[in-house]
Amino acid sequence: MLEKIKAIEAAANDEMGSAADAKALDDLKIKYLGRKGLVTELLGQISSLSAEEKPRLGKELNALKVRIDGAFGARQAELARSPVLPKDHADLTLPGFRPPSGSRHPLTKTIDEILSAFLGMGFKVVEGPEIETEFYNFEALNIALDHPSRDAFDTFYIKNKYLLRSHTSPMQVRFMETEKPPFKIVVPGRVYRPDAVDASHSFMFHQVEGLVVGEDVTFADLKGTLGMFVKSYFGAAAKIRFRPHHFPFTEPSAEVDVSCFICGGKGCSVCGRKGWLEILGCGMVHPNVFKAVKYPSGKYTGFAFGMGADRIAMLKYGINDMRLFFENDMRFLEQFK
Amino acid sequence: MKVSYNWLREYVSFSADPAALADKLTMAGLEVKGIEQKDGDPVYEIEITSNRPDWLCLYGIAHEIQALYGLKMKPIKSVLSKSAKLPGPSIKIEDKKGCLRYVGIVIDGVKVGVSGKDLAHKVESAGMRQVNNVADITNYCMMESGQPLHAFDYDKLEGGRIIVRRARKGEELVTIDGIKRALDEDILVIADAGKPVAIAGIMGGRDTEVSFSTKKVLLESAYFDPVLIRRGARKLGLSSEASYRFERNVDLGGCLNAAKRAVSLICGMAGAGSVSKVSDVGSKGPKDVKIRLSISKANKILGTKIPAQKCASILKGLGLGVKPSGRDTLLVSAPSFRRDLKAEIDLVEEIARIYGYDKIPGTLPRIQLWGKGGQKSRDRIVEEAAREVLVGAGLNEVITYSLRCKDPYVQKALNIPDENVLKVQNPLSSESETLRSVLVCGMLDVVSHNLNRKVADINVFELGKSYSCEGDGTPCESGVLAIALCGLKKKDWRRKEAVDIFDIKGIIEVLFDKLGIRDYSFEVKPLPLLSPAASAVVKIGTDRIGTVGRVDKALLDKFDIKNSVFVGELDLAPIYEAAKLERKFAEMPRFPSSARDISLIVEDKVSNADIVNTIKDTCGALAISVVPFDLYRGEQVPKGCKSILYSVEYRAPDRTLTDAEVNSLDGKVREVLVRKFEAKLR
Secondary structure (H helix, E strand, C coil): CHHHHHHHHHHHHHHHHHCCCHHHHHHHHHHHHCCCCHHHHHHHHHHHCCCCHHHHHHHHHHHHHHHHHHHHHHHHHHHHHCCCCCCCCCCCCCCCCCCCCCECCHHHHHHHHHHHHHHCCCCEECCCCCEEEHHHHCHHHCCCCCCHHHHHHCCCECCCCEEECCCCCHHHHHHHHHCCCCEEEEEEEEEECCCCCECCECCEEEEEEEEEEECCCCHHHHHHHHHHHHHHHHCCCCCEEEEEEEECCEEEEEEEEEECCCCCCCCCCCCCCCCEEEEEEEEEECHHHHHHCCCCCCCCEEEEEEEEHHHHHHHHHCCCCCCHHHHCCHHHHHHHC | CEEEHHHHCCCCCCCCCHHHHHHHHHCCCCEEEEEEEECCEEEEEEECCCCCHHHCCHHHHHHHHHHHHCCCCCCCCCCCCCCCCECCCEEEECCCCCEEEEEEEEEECCCCCCCCHHHHHHHHHCCCCCCCHHHHHHHHHHHHHCCCEEEEEHHHCHHHEEEEEECCCCCEEEECCCCEEECCCCCEEEECCCCEEEECCCEEECCCECCCCCCCEEEEEEEECHHHHHHHHHHHCCCCHHHHHHHCCCCHHHHHHHHHHHHHHHHHHCCCCEEECCEEEECCCCCCEEEEEEHHHHHHHHCCCCCHHHHHHHHHHCCCEEEEECCCEEEEEECHHHCCCCCHHHHHHHHHHHHCHHHCCCCCCCCCCCCCCCCCCHHHHHHHHHHHHHHHCCCEECCCCCEECCCHHHHHHCCCCHHHCCECCCCCCHHHCEECCCCHHHHHHHHHHHHHCCCCCEEEEEEEEEEEECCCCCEEEEEEEEEEEECEEEECCCCEEECCHHHHHHHHHHHHHHCCCCCEEEEECCCCCEEEEEEEEEEECCEEEEEEEEECHHHHHHCCCCCCEEEEEEEHHHHHHHCCCCCCCCCCCCCCCEEEEEEEEEECCCCHHHHHHHHHHHHHHHEEEEEEEEEECCCCCCCCEEEEEEEEEECCCCCCCCHHHHHHHHHHHHHHHHHHHCCEEC
16 A cells, blocks of 8 residues: 555656646646545545554555645646746737827817816807908007007018918907807917017917906906916916016006926026016907997906917927927827827 | 116115016016126116007106105206307208107207216116217116207208208218118108208218217207107118107107206216207197096906005006095096006006006906807817827827918919919018918928938828918918828838828728718819829718829929828818717617628729619618628739629618528629629629
8 A cells, every 4th residue: 555655646746747737737636636536546445454554544645645735736836937838829028019099289289278278167269260451460459550569460461451360369359249248268279470480489370369258357357267277277386477568459468477387486497597487468458449349338348368379388398499390290299199 | 678776776766676676677567587787786678568668768667666665756957057148059840740849959169078987887788889978968868768869060060950851852861870871751850951960760860970079069859750750760671779769659748858958967077168048849748648547447447446545646656647536536647758648447557557466366257158158169179079080090180381482383283373372472481472272282391301300101180271362352261181191001010011092091081980971972083283093082972072192293203202192181161061970879780681792803994882882772772781802903803804802781671681582682783793894703
């Protein structure tokens, strides 16, 4: 009996050692320890042994069972550590096959994000033509011909007194000509000015205009609305300040600065060591603009604002040259996936 | 404008340090862009908005400081100590609209020399060049009060006379910068008895300027029409500190005081002998403007509760006359140096500015929009959906310039008459002189830009506009989607696959599917700018809405592109109109379908559409899909023919089709194909 035990153990160890995979090992386990396995069979023979042999060999057999079981476990772990590669195995360190994925232009992305902030505050998005007339681009907006205030609005002219809008504000007039207050609108669009192209200038750029008119709209409302916008777009930590300024179509007028989000207001090269970034112009709609759209005198008040989407996108993405927006280098575009 | 901090203190004694004052001024609308040290004196660079000519001088800024800090200004001293014996100079204003007022004083026995240290520093702090003591004093006084002054060498004025008139065609003048200027009737000049001696309000003449040998000076302090000066300066391409101020309006009421101040300084510093009587021709200055201000209205506009008393003290601090009238009203009078104040709203701004924008609370508008807010237009919703589909299809969005160079080749190919192309009248360069009629050129620019940088796989789209001119001269603009593909569409370690015409077609099909447009088709047709081997018109219903194809070699050559480029250009208006973004659920089919494959050889000219339509017509609604799944041209197929395989799927909505039924339909289809197209079945 003892010889048998030794022979079984030797055979089991031998066979386990050459088992190639988990399946072969499982089969061996059944062969030795299964219900009809070799060890089980020996255990069945114990009843036929003598009374003095019974306890000794019983112990030996149980010990054998434990040893073989342990060896199985050890071999199993060993196999798991060094698996044999299946023939059709995939080397997943190779790059995956990527489905096509394109990218939004950083400018349209920026414009959409700005619009979303205002949509959330109940604004409506409207759009207007790029080819405009002097009336909408200037006169109705209280911008006098032959006045230095017009210098800021150098304009491309096309034939028959038509021009390329130099700002999105003409849409204020067009909208008010057909709609009655109250309303809150935002107007995104492409605008043009004869500025020679360099890192921070372009003859074509993008603005987002806003206009809110009602019977009781105040300068405080302007501050609150733009304050909400700045927090939702630039983050809760962003601070905002209003500086008096002059625009012919608003009064009182202001320029709005946000605390520099690069340096947190401490002063850096992006904000010119000032800690503030100028991002938009705004003010209360000038009574002459209401007059131009034939609103009853004194009935309505409102505020308007306008921001350069290109500048905001440059600040947001850290883009240092405006020309990159219009060169459309794939290596630039693919960064905005 | 450059403003010396120490000089400012001569007019109002404030205690704020340079940084604190800079901040205070910035937050009141005088934006301090920078501070530089000049001989220990901090000099501000201040941006002055075009509505505030009164800020173009130190006294005006001192007014602001007075209001901001509640201080009291010191008056400017101008005492003419010498009693005038000489008669005033002869002055005649011929153009009374061009010159509302002309003050002239002659000073005799002037010793022209170099300015003292203090005067020189002040003139230079303002960014001006030292000339001589007389010229420096005129510049000093302009910086002080905002009134530009000019000093003539009186002995050089022919006839000792001043005539303010328009120049005559053919007249010329060498200005003090040494440049000969051709003049005409649009230019206002100061002339003596014979000829122009200065371009009014813009620049003096070289021959009559004050020099070290000058003995007698005629000092000019005038008011010229802002529009005339602006047009003249633009026409001559010449601007100066003086024209900058005249364009923005100087104080008509301040001419005389400025002249007196300058004369008293010249007498003090340039040791003059005697001073003439004052010749003051034209208007003596306008009356103050009276404005009625309602305090409650001001607070209503601002959303504040600023008390009447505070409003009054702000306005007084700015140098305005203020008289209360009842509890809610102030009667305000604006003197001639504040011509920008015309109406109540102008006063509201002044109150808000000095009170401090930062003290005004932030609130939200209390207006009820009842469903009128928070929306996008339908066009914009469709546009955004289209953009999402195209990005999802792997394309990169681009933005190209709407302004381009002239493109005679493209214009001729597309048969666009010259008068339909919109041209910019004042272009920056020939590179941007027309508004694009089509987007394809911009797309090819993108392709060539990338190819030149060794980026060979390009897949882009733009949602932009094209521009044209209607027959009656009305310009119009319309939305266009442009797509361009070039290079490889798939590039990984197993496959490399170049893009082809069916990729761009597939993208357009996916776009239409996602936008809910079903009624579209592609009509094979030779088209300008596209290769005759691969071009089609895109239609929705029977309307042509765009084109798609491979760019013709001749056009690629213009852009120096050697690779194949596929482009599509579609009008957005009909796409927006046809789009249907709403979805409705439809019951899934209840009965199974059966498929039959047909393999046939037909002549090349027989199109897939011909075959599919024939099969559908033959079987009616029972053939639910006809899909080609293999196309072969080559050895086993006769020349000029192609072998093509179709899978036809049959289903009835109300029952399971029997094998016999399907076989009979299949048989009929085969028979028709053979008969109609002389197809050989395989």
